[in-house]
Amino acid sequence: MTISYRYKGLRADGGEVEGRISAADENDAVSQLSARKVTPFELIPDADAHRYERRKARPADRSRFLRQLSTLARAGAPLLTCFDSLIEDEPCREIAEQARLVRADLRGGSRLSASMMRRMPDLPDYAPRLVELGEATGSLPDRLTEVSKQMEADLAAAGEIRNALAYPAFLAIAGLVAVFFIFVAVVPRFSALLANSRGDIPALSRIVLSIGEFAGANAVPVLIGMVVVIVLGVRLVSAPATRRQLTAIAFRMPVIGRFLSAADSARWARVAGTALAAGAGLIDALSLAERGVLSPRRRAGLAEVRRAVRAGAMLEQALRAHTDMDTMTINLVRTGRLSGDLAGILLFVAETGETEARNLAKRVTALAEPLAVAFLAGIIGLVVVSLVLAMSSLYDFDIG
Template identity: 35%
Template sequence: ASLPRNRFRNMKFVYDGFDAQGERQTGLLEAASKIDALRELQRKAITPVELKPQESRKAPSLFSPRLTRQHITQALHELTRLIESEVSLAESIEAMTDAGHHERIDHAFVGIARALQHGESFSAALSASGLPLPDYLLHLVRAGELTGDLAGALKRAQEKMEYDERTANELRNALTYPIILVIAGIAAVLLMFMVVVPKFSGMLDKNASDLPWLATAVLSTGTWFNANWQLLLGGIVLVTFACLTALRQPAIRAGLVNWLTRLPVIGGWLTETDMASWSYTLSAMLACKVELLAALQLSTGSMRIPRRRAAMQEVIRQVRAGKSVSIALDETQTLNRTGINLIKVGERTGRTAEMLASLASLYEENSKNRMKKLLALIEPVAILLIGSVIGVIILGIILAITSVNDMAI
């Protein structure tokens, strides 16, 4: 497939100058380059004072929709298809300036097209585009430029971004029901304490000494909730703000993630997910002929568990010292025996990238299974806890009513 060359190579230039009679002339003309635009003005006997390209699209506004990873992935997919169809890079970039994916993306491709016209490489222009791109994408593009397989590099980067997006979506979808369940349970408990329990608080004033301890505790708690709800609300807001502030601190966040990895079920799930991301990234890097140490460093950046990232830094140090990746992973106990055997086979056969891709699929499948087990535990535990709290409240109210009736008899 090919695209009309004039449609994408011609640019619009705004000029300001004087004609042969000395009268001022301003206007707009189309030309393939600035030199061609100057020749066109010379043919019209116009001496330019100013000649500059017209911006084909305004800068994105503050109120434009939020740029998501999905927008970037879709744009990369379209760009990859154009290059795979043997459309030149310059024409492909020009086509993307008006693709309509997102204002920021279209504006970024305008800047990339201008940078290419000035002789910059695509990787450098992409890096300076201002788009929130992962580091591995830029390295894959540089490797694609060096090997002459830019379309393949972009395709692998796009597949890795789609994998990350798919993993995040699966996690969000899986946690939606448990989160709604927990929120609904908390709301039900608060409703019981703030609406139902206070209606029986009069029993506490008249028969406090004769009520069972559970009834006294439930009625006292409901009375306190109603008398101090502003204080309770302020405390919840304060604790939430403090937790969010603490989680923004890298050291606290790293400590929390490391602690979670030591928990049963949760730890295994987080570890499998982390290693799947590492294997997928390293496979894409090696398939694009990225140098081994650089590929290991970049793939380590995709890991989210700090202590495993630190262990991988030791692997990199040993590889730099001359050891193979499989031996370094074995000595640091970073991977299980299956993963190490796959990488060892890949090193012997020269198919390390393929073995890592298989390992990533294996880890991804194991991660999904562990996530299902985790969710199977969260739902009944949440229902049990919430039901127990509501049951205790109802039992306390029933004990209060029966105690008052016994006293009346």
């Protein structure tokens, strides 16, 4: 954990300097200042440290910070003034500390794009590159705005998926609790009732009763095992390699795959269009855009597209040969190339893809809830049917 300190000190030339520094403790702060050839004569914990609302930054914090930075830059404020103002009111400790490091780099003569790449590693790959384009073309405020917009669009797409799956996830958890209760508290009672007639009941009923007996006799270990499996599953899903595999699987699913593909196409088109509008060359724009694509298969295809265009192929021909983009998108790209407004057409493709992704997200929501209910109803119904079969098999009904 780092602590923010205010300091006053003397430089090697005798000049006085003051500022803030983040360190693990007071000794660490003194060591850092000594490395900067500053001898501190006043070092106190930052009185504003308590003002931070949270320590770790969320993706929304990063997009908000860039949005605020673009607003101040658009108003004509110098970058150092922008960072001074934002740091003063930043509610997230991690963002504030990273911003201080960026400000220090700017004071030392570094470019904003290079400092962001080094000091803010959690930003999307396209963010520092678009900022670099803005620095090269004198359109930094516009590029910062476009980065924040793209990050907000990515957050919105992820939020739509989370919202679509939140209720089904709740149903799944509630269903697991209900099934656990049935096997621990209900099935063992039937098992005791049918203990003398186990050989006369159907195989399905015997399996269910055996599971119930085991769960009832080992309720605590079973519960602990379920918790351990869930925790391990969460950690496994959090691993980058597993997430890449799950992402590849999700892209092949019927409805979710279409949603992800539409969102991916929109993201690619927006970043490429934005880069072209900022004055980047076509190859640079394609290289930048492919970094924001989630699908490993499509990213590999777009890399082939970039190589084909560099070799002299038309963009729409390369897209048709190496990607699974739909015909309408490819035709629009061709129209943009022929009309000389490829950037504008790509931004239009992005808006169209984002609209399609939102509509598909609604379909995911509409399908996920009944599927979750049907799945849970099937499990509970299977248990109930097995118990009913077990009871009814003990009696012979002579009708007629």
